Amino acid sequence: MKNKSLVIKVMVIAGLAILLPTIVVSVRNASAVSEIDFNKPRLISSYKSIGDLETIEELKVVTTRLLEGKAFFWNGGNYYPHDGPRIHWDFDKDQNIVGVKLFWSAKKFVEKSNQLKKVWKLADNDSAFAAPVGSTYEVKSWQGVRVAEDQLSATLVVTGRTVLEFSEGSKPDVLEQCQIRIVKEDGVWLLDEVVAIEIRG
Numbered sequence: 189m190k191n192k193s194l195v196i197k198v199m200v201i202a203g204l205a206i207l208l209p210t211i212v213v214s215v216r217n218a219s220a221v222s223e224i225d226f227n228k229p230r231l232i233s234s235y236k237s238i239g240d241l242e243t244i245e246e247l248k249v250v251t252t253r254l255l256e257g258k259a260f261f262w263n264g265g266n267y268y269p270h271d272g273p274r275i276h277w278d279f280d281k282d283q284n285i286v287g288v289k290l291f292w293s294a295k296k297f298v299e300k301s302n303q304l305k306k307v308w309k310l311a312d313n314d315s316a317f318a319a320p321v322g323s324t325y326e327v328k329s330w331q332g333v334r335v336a337e338d339q340l341s342a343t344l345v346v347t348g349r350t351v352l353e354f355s356e357g358s359k360p361d362v363l364e365q366c367q368i369r370i371v372k373e374d375g376v377w378l379l380d381e382v383v384a385i386e387i388r389g
Contacts, residue, residue, distance in 0.1 A: 207322070224343050224367045229383040231365055235332025235345040246335045250377045251368060252325050256290045258379065259350045259361075260323035262304060264311060266310050293371050294379040299373045322353035328363065341380070363387045 224232070237244055261275050261285040275287040284301040292300045311317045331345035346368070350361040 190320070202330070221247050224345065224383075226367070226369070226371075226381045226383050229367055229385055230330050231349070232345050232367065235334070235343075237332045237334060239333065239335030239342070243339070246348075247328075247333055247335065247342050247344065247370070247377065248330060251346070251370060252327060254291055254379050255325040255350065255366065255368075256323045259352065260320060261287055261291065262307065263322065263323070263352055264317070264319035265321070270329055289378075291379055293378045294373060296380060298319070301311050310361075316353060320352040320354055324353070325349070325350045326351055326360070327343070331365070340372045344370065 192281075222332045224235075225359060239247075239263065256331045274291060278286045280286055282298075284298055285304055288297055288301045302327065325348055327346055327348040330345045331347065333342060333344045335342045344367075345365065347363070347365045349363050350360050352361070364386050367385070368382075370377050371380045372378075
């Protein structure tokens, strides 16, 4: 097992829509304004924030850590960054990956577990695979955060990039805009929808 980052790159080329629906768009289209449409996403230049400032700032931190942790886990990392709980690669009685619950809502647990098993199967057959030792999400700008009235869900738009850290150095991903829905389950915020639009040019 040597470069799981390489496996993810291959998945992008072969159809990474399985993990993160990704649409390649030119940066010159960034002036287009739209509401989040997870089925037909496009770049959003601004997304008016709704909610109290303290909650909005908290959700920015939570979502950034979820993006970091998800990237770390999906690339074979053994521990969650920022001194969080250890990620479990174990399987439950239904053969779902337990650690997926740290990032994704209950509604998405089985779907994301099945997708991740496919990625890991490819990694197991890749002699060049190497797991990262860390992950960060570098925020370039926030377009906005909208908190639902019941305080149990929110949608966020952020532009930035994931950087996977390996023993030999860091490997930044492409700049992207993430359009995200998070939900609160048992007092914990989790990802429910993520669309990553790559920004090129």
